[in-house]
Amino acid sequence: MCGIVGIVAHSSVNQTIYDALTVLQHRGQDAAGIVTVDGEAFRLRKANGLVKDVFQSKHMLRLQGNIGIGHVRYPTAGSSSSSEAQPFYVNSPFGITLAHNGNLTNAHELSEQMAQMRRHINTNSDSELLLNVLAHEIQQQPGYVLTPEQVFEAVTKLHARVRGAYACVALIVGQGLVAFRDRNGIRPLVLGKRSTDKGQEYMVASESVALDAVGFEYIRDVAPGEAVFVDRDGQLFTKQCAQAPQLSPCIFEFVYFARPDSTIDGISVYASRVNMGRKLGAKIAREWEDHDIDVVIPIPETSCDIALQIANELDLPYRQGFVKNRYVGRTFIMPGQEERKKSVRRKLNAIGQEFKGKNVLLVDDSVVRGTTSEQIIEMARESGARKVYFASAAPEIRFPNVYGIDMPSSQELIAHGRDVEEVCKLIGADGLIYQDLPDLVAAVSEENPTVSRFDTSVFNGQYVTQDVDQAYLDRLNEDRSDDAKSKRDSEQSSNLEIHNVCHP
Numbered sequence: 001m002c003g004i005v006g007i008v009a010h011s012s013v014n015q016t017i018y019d020a021l022t023v024l025q026h027r028g029q030d031a032a033g034i035v036t037v038d039g040e041a042f043r044l045r046k047a048n049g050l051v052k053d054v055f056q057s058k059h060m061l062r063l064q065g066n067i068g069i070g071h072v073r074y075p076t077a078g079s080s081s082s083s084e085a086q087p088f089y090v091n092s093p094f095g096i097t098l099a100h101n102g103n104l105t106n107a108h109e110l111s112e113q114m115a116q117m118r119r120h121i122n123t124n125s126d127s128e129l130l131l132n133v134l135a136h137e138i139q140q141q142p143g144y145v146l147t148p149e150q151v152f153e154a155v156t157k158l159h160a161r162v163r164g165a166y167a168c169v170a171l172i173v174g175q176g177l178v179a180f181r182d183r184n185g186i187r188p189l190v191l192g193k194r195s196t197d198k199g200q201e202y203m204v205a206s207e208s209v210a211l212d213a214v215g216f217e218y219i220r221d222v223a224p225g226e227a228v229f230v231d232r233d234g235q236l237f238t239k240q241c242a243q244a245p246q247l248s249p250c251i252f253e254f255v256y257f258a259r260p261d262s263t264i265d266g267i268s269v270y271a272s273r274v275n276m277g278r279k280l281g282a283k284i285a286r287e288w289e290d291h292d293i294d295v296v297i298p299i300p301e302t303s304c305d306i307a308l309q310i311a312n313e314l315d316l317p318y319r320q321g322f323v324k325n326r327y328v329g330r331t332f333i334m335p336g337q338e339e340r341k342k343s344v345r346r347k348l349n350a351i352g353q354e355f356k357g358k359n360v361l362l363v364d365d366s367v368v369r370g371t372t373s374e375q376i377i378e379m380a381r382e383s384g385a386r387k388v389y390f391a392s393a394a395p396e397i398r399f400p401n402v403y404g405i406d407m408p409s410s411q412e413l414i415a416h417g418r419d420v421e422e423v424c425k426l427i428g429a430d431g432l433i434y435q436d437l438p439d440l441v442a443a444v445s446e447e448n449p450t451v452s453r454f455d456t457s458v459f460n461g462q463y464v465t466q467d468v469d470q471a472y473l474d475r476l477n478e479d480r481s482d483d484a485k486s487k488r489d490s491e492q493s494s495n496l497e498i499h500n501v502c503h504p
């Protein structure tokens with residue numbers, strides 16, 4: 001996952017974009033970048049690292065301008081090299097820079113098309129390809145000033161070429177800011193506004209929490225397939241640019257990725273997690289009628305709201321048995337398995353008295369590779385737990401994700417090719433229970449019944465773009481499994497970092 005933000009304001013945007021990125025940090029910890037337009041020049045700062053480390057005062061001072069975009073990255077294509085940090089830039093037409101959340105499923109095809117159009121792509125990032133497709137389509141529009149209709153036509157043509165998941169924001173020098181969401185609306189994107197003495201200001205962001213943090217008012221979610229254009233005079237234009245759009249948001253945003261205080265497509269992430277807890281609690285009461293659980297303990301941080309509701313359902317005490325080190329980030333979105341493994345014990349520590357002599361039910365939002373559950377169960381036993389049961393608010397994850405979550409290889413998923421008993425044994429639990437998929441879908445859609453379809457591919461292998469076949473998944477596995485990545489990243493450490501934009 002990645003986080004994106006774009007702002008058109010009447011005063012400097014550098015600090016506001018920075019602040020918005022800090023509340024989107026949970027979507028990507030690998031790299032961060034901001035581009036502003038200062039007169040006719042782009043100002044860019046991007047590098048590997050967290051927002052607080054990438055931007056020092058000297059960079060902020062150079063990021064002048066009233067219009068800008070930002071990105072936090074969690075790589076799902078290409079490498080982790082800083083040269084693939086975003087936003088990406090092309091100098092023609094006008095000068096365009098783009099930030100992308102998602103993952104394209106026809107990158108190979110696009111790469112061939114770009115070569116035929118004699119457009120040079122310097123990295124393996126699908127986002128660089130997407131920018132070049134946009135640049136190509138804008139290039140086809142005549143004149144020196146782009147009309148909103150021309151921008152929308154370019155996005156319409158882009159939708160016709162590009163497949164997969166993409167929520168994007170782009171700046172076009174001298175023209176304005178354009179943002180768009182793929183025809184399935186797989187990744188989230190919201191639009192907000194702020195009134196000032198000088199007039200209206202607009203902002204787009206991955207999650208509504210970013211609007212809240214910087215004092216923008218939520219207008220609405222960008223619709224699937226829709227494009228938003230804020231021109232150089234600050235006027236807002238919107239248009240549906242895709243054929244047969246159908247909202248199908250990624251359900252994993254609600255399970256894990258998004259912050260609980262965000263609302264996505266009219267669904268409160270927090271409320272959906274409470275519902276997940278209610279439904280899973282009911283299943284535990286039903287299937288483990290004679291259970292001997294003494295206490296419910298969450299695995300911080302994402303599962304806390306879910307576990308509290310399970311405790312309520314089962315009429316059991318809820319205890320914070322693990323303390324989270326607030327200075328360690330999210331484990332699952334770390335780049336390699338070694339790092340992820342080490343991070344669990346650095347991040348979580350048990351409070352002995354909550355475990356000693358007790359039968360505990362540990363609750364997590366999901367079990368993906370099993371990195372967390374395996375170690376956490378071991379820690380609970382080391383702390384004296386008598387029995388350790390485990391509940392997952394998401395069903396078994398058995399299929400790769402191709403839309404912006406780095407789960408490229410089914411072999412790395414602990415539930416792939418295994419039944420619940422086998423997984424239970426592997427993670428070392430005394431009992432394991434998963435949420436059922438219809439219950440998960442109901443938990444989320446209850447909050448907005450107008451959203452009837454979700455991408456649930458990691459659970460059932462049904463990909464909403466309908467273009468993902470075994471050959472694609474095999475190639476993904478070859479390109480991006482943990483082994484392939486570590487080999488490639490070490491080979492590419494000397495990747496040329498070409499940033500032909502004013503760089504503070």
Ligand SMILES: O=P(O)(O)OC[C@H]1O[C@H](OP(=O)(O)OP(=O)(O)O)[C@H](O)[C@@H]1O
Nearest residue numbers: 301302330331332367368369370371372
């Ligand atoms: O089975 P695994 O491969 O370990 O992945 C699943 C775990 O990873 C995530 O936690 P993470 O530490 O990333 O973030 P959190 O603090 O938001 O829970 C998620 O909440 C699970 O705890």
Ligand SMILES: NC(=O)CC[C@H](N)C(=O)O
Nearest residue numbers: 001002075076077101102
């Ligand atoms: N997680 C994402 O949204 C990743 C965006 C893009 N595919 C990249 O790898 O940079």
Ligand SMILES: [Mg+2]
Nearest residue numbers: 299300301302
């Ligand atoms: Mg977690």
